[in-house]
Amino acid sequence: DSGVTQTPKHLITATGQRVTLRCSPRSGDLSVYWYQQSLDQGLQFLIQYYNGEERAKGNILERFSAQQFPDLHSELNLSSLELGDSALYFCASSFGQTRGGYGYTFGSGTRLTVV
């Protein structure tokens, strides 16, 4: 157990639907990162939150949004789902925000299948 908890582990939904992925960071970590992993795309950065505030955005679609709550857990919302959104979504956490140089701890991921 890495200490980063992601739920659910698997999600199957239809096109056009909306889903919410949840992540609880490792105790003491203030930053949460969301990554999308497709078969041929490696680990694509979506968004980062630090202590409740959005800090960096990657290639996140407008149909996707995220937030980090006061207890530091984070949710990634995916709406108007398309077949191409099927992927493994990882949450990771780290202590730092601006100093850089911190390794991430990844959760076990949520496998999303859009049918």
Next chain:
Amino acid sequence: GENVEQHPSTLSVQEGDSAVIKCTYSDSASNYFPWYKQELGKRPQLIIDIRSNVGEKKDQRIAVTLNKTAKHFSLHITETQPEDSAVYFCAASTPGYSTLTFGKGTMLLVSP
């Protein structure tokens, strides 16, 4: 933004051989370079990292080297074992940002 290139995409070796995976980065300000191992169906796990003020770091059979001038860093695995088979990702981050930019990964296959 930072761009990380990783080679090769696939690497097959015999058990006991050495394996080398290379990465290049674009932002000369990058100062932190971790490597992650991802086994099939599992989460990426940090196996070793190096900072820009160090040229080499070793941890048992794993070593990482950094050439700041050439902006490249490499992962070296010696005496490979079948359990080393996995996808390995390199990454880089710059001061002021804790976001990691990952390479596309190398699938390492170690045959008994």
